Amino acid sequence: MRETTTRTAWTTATIAEIDRPDGRLTRLRLDVADRQQALPGQHYVVRLRAPDGYTAQRSYSIASDPADPLVELMVERMPDGEVSGHLHDVAEVGDVLEVRGPLGGWFTWSGETTAVAIGGGSGIVPIVSMLRYAARTGRADRLRVVAVGRTLDELPYAEELLAAGAFVALTRENLGSRVAAPPYPEEVRDLVDLPTPAEAAYVCGSVGFASFATRVLGEAGMRASAIRVEQFGATG
Amino acid sequence: MPVTRGFTGKRRAEAAGRSDRLPPGQYDTGGQWPTLTAEVTPHLDPEQWSITVDGLVGTPRTWSWRELHALPGDTYAGDIHCVTTWSRFDTTFSGVSVDTLLAAAGPLPEAAYVMAHATTGYTTNLPLDDVRGGKAWVVWEADGKPLSDEHGGPVRLLVPHLYFWKSAKWVTRLELMAQDRPGFWESNGYHDRGDPWLEQRYQGDP
Numbered sequence: 001m002r003e004t005t006t007r008t009a010w011t012t013a014t015i016a017e018i019d020r021p022d023g024r025l026t027r028l029r030l031d032v033a034d035r036q037q038a039l040p041g042q043h044y045v046v047r048l049r050a051p052d053g054y055t056a057q058r059s060y061s062i063a064s065d066p067a068d069p070l071v072e073l074m075v076e077r078m079p080d081g082e083v084s085g086h087l088h089d090v091a092e093v094g095d096v097l098e099v100r101g102p103l104g105g106w107f108t109w110s111g112e113t114t115a116v117a118i119g120g121g122s123g124i125v126p127i128v129s130m131l132r133y134a135a136r137t138g139r140a141d142r143l144r145v146v147a148v149g150r151t152l153d154e155l156p157y158a159e160e161l162l163a164a165g166a167f168v169a170l171t172r173e174n175l176g177s178r179v180a181a182p183p184y185p186e187e188v189r190d191l192v193d194l195p196t197p198a199e200a201a202y203v204c205g206s207v208g209f210a211s212f213a214t215r216v217l218g219e220a221g222m223r224a225s226a227i228r229v230e231q232f233g234a235t236g
Numbered sequence: 237m238p239v240t241r242g243f244t245g246k247r248r249a250e251a252a253g254r255s256d257r258l259p260p261g262q263y264d265t266g267g268q269w270p271t272l273t274a275e276v277t278p279h280l281d282p283e284q285w286s287i288t289v290d291g292l293v294g295t296p297r298t299w300s301w302r303e304l305h306a307l308p309g310d311t312y313a314g315d316i317h318c319v320t321t322w323s324r325f326d327t328t329f330s331g332v333s334v335d336t337l338l339a340a341a342g343p344l345p346e347a348a349y350v351m352a353h354a355t356t357g358y359t360t361n362l363p364l365d366d367v368r369g370g371k372a373w374v375v376w377e378a379d380g381k382p383l384s385d386e387h388g389g390p391v392r393l394l395v396p397h398l399y400f401w402k403s404a405k406w407v408t409r410l411e412l413m414a415q416d417r418p419g420f421w422e423s424n425g426y427h428d429r430g431d432p433w434l435e436q437r438y439q440g441d442p
Contacts, residue, residue, distance in 0.1 A: 008425075008438065012238060047261075048240040056245060057261050057321055082246045082263065090242040098237050103438065105424035106274050207271050207386060214276045224276040225357065231272060232320075 008036060010047070013099040015091060016070055024077045025122075025156055026088045027063075029070040032099060038066045039108040040130040041202070041230075044073060044101030048086055055098075058083040061125040061204070061230075062102060063157070065132040071101075074156050076122040107230040111139040113199040116191050116222070118146040118183070118213045120205030121155070126230065127204060128157045131164055140164070144191040144198065146183055148209070167191060182212065189220035198222065204230040257315055259432035262323040269324055271386045274420065275356045278406060282390045285355070287337070287374060291412035294342030301390070304374070307332045312373055312396060317432040319399040329394050331375030334367045337410065349416045352393050352402075353409035359419035360404050361428060362395065364412065371397055374407060399430040399437070 017029035040062075047057035058081075064072035077088045091097075109115055109130045119127040124147045134143040145166035149155025151173045162168055168175060169183040192198050201222045203213045210231035217227055258264060282301040290296035299307070313328040343364065350362045366372065373394040376383050383389035388405025395402045401421050422428050427436040435441060 008440070010237065047237075048243040048245075049237060050243050050245045051239050054245045055261060056243075056263065059320060080246070085246065086240070086243050092241075095241050096238045097240060100438075103425055106420075211277060211386070218276075224278075227276050229274055229276060232270070 008100055008103060009034075010098055010100045011035075013071065013097050015093050015095045015097065018091060018093055020088065021156070022153055024088075024154075026075045026077065026084070026091070028073045028075060028087065028091070029064075030073065030097070030099065032071050035071070036102060038062055038071075038102035039105075039110055040066060040133040041108040041126045042102035042104045042129075043126070044071065044099050045103065046073070046083060046087075047098040047100070048083055049098060056082045059103070061129070063125045063128045063132075065129065065136055067136060068132075071099075074122065074125045074128075076156075104230075107202065107204070107228050109133075109143070109200070109202060111137060111142055114142045114196060115200040115202060116144045116146065116188070116198045116217070117202040118148065118188070118204075118217070120148045120209035120213065121150075123203075123205030123209065123230070123232070124149075124156055124161070125204075127202065128160065130202070131161070131166070135164065141195075146188060146191060146213075148183060148205070148213075183216060185216050185219040188216050192217070192220045192222055199226065201227045202230075203227060205232075207231050257325060258323055259317055260435050261437075262317055262321055262432065265322045265324050267324070268322075269327075269387070270318070270320070270322055272318065272320060272401075273386070273405065275358060277385050278356055279385050280355060280390055280406060285390060285408065287391065287407065288409045289337050289341040289412070290409065291351075292344040292347035292414060293338075293412055294344060295340070297337070297341045299337070304332060304391070305376075307336050310336075310373060312375070312394060314396055316396050316400050316403075319401060319426065319430065319432075319437050323432075328379055329373060329375040330377040330380075331373045331391070331394070333370065334372040334374060334393075334410070335370065337374065338368055341412075343412055346414045347412040349413045351411040351413060351417065351419060352404040352407050353411060354404050354406040355408045356406055358404060358406070360402050361416055361419040361422055362398070362402055363416070363429065366398060366402075366429070367395060367410075371395065397431070399427075399432055401426065402430050
């Protein structure tokens, strides 16, 4: 385990860009004051403050390359989500948010290992950061990505993932000649094994997805101790 | 810090009604129980599992699953708080008090901290005073049912007055120490103590 103790303070971030690629996703590009260097895979906490001081906060993975002048977050709207709902329905360019980060010293990858990364749904977001970092630093051959979504429209960054050579598995619609299905162990094994065996694996997604993906990785020959997991429930 | 334009707070009504039970920055999951882990969820055979109390103790002790169940049982009913900002009210856990295990092992006077170790290699550090005096349990039941794998079954540590990452899943060893040293999340940016009422989420929080 690496010692990456961080001492990060609350700061402010101004929304520089915002768009809603579909009905559930909000892509925020933030200009963060006193920004600290991030590692691919880390997250920020976003805190909203009402006039009387009431606050609500949630964690969101970073999608951007650490070298990006802005911090990009892709926020999935949760049912009745207090923070995601505000970001989806109310937030505009120029709004100022409180943020804290980057946080999380475990689910990170900076190219030191050859790795397989599997993301389900919005769990692909931190892996997009890894992928962008890998592309910029000439390490694309060290990171193999499996992106799993229900449909191409529902998978964040689907076009970018396909263009970068990620293996995309859709569970509710066919993609090219691939019939709708979760990734098969043999499909994952090909990525774990080739061209040299992956030294580490990253899994990000819902609890059920993380359980599925770690099982498939195990069947593909990945040691459990080499798998790092980031999972989330429906936490608004 | 700036007020967020247009934000009034959806959950303030429920927060207001239960403000005495909801630590700052937390929200009520309404009975849901999200799970968080950094590792592959193991499936442990209780017959192969044991728990050891060692380090700075007079007599290092190990209990098998059956031996643990033969100890006087204890129950916690109350709230739990996760650093990812959810709180779950009114969960009942059954197991044994950590006091019972410590009494058998006999902490040495210089023991001041505990490192909880899980079968997966996960660790978390706690002040010894946070796991004695009726504040911590080793539990195998939640709400009357066996603890599931994803919630740390068959057995987890329960320290409900601290953020829930301190309640190590799949616990197998309590190591008493004179000096504090960081566990898994504590080495990765999280607080050494983790009191939700003081909002000690990350390293450096007062």
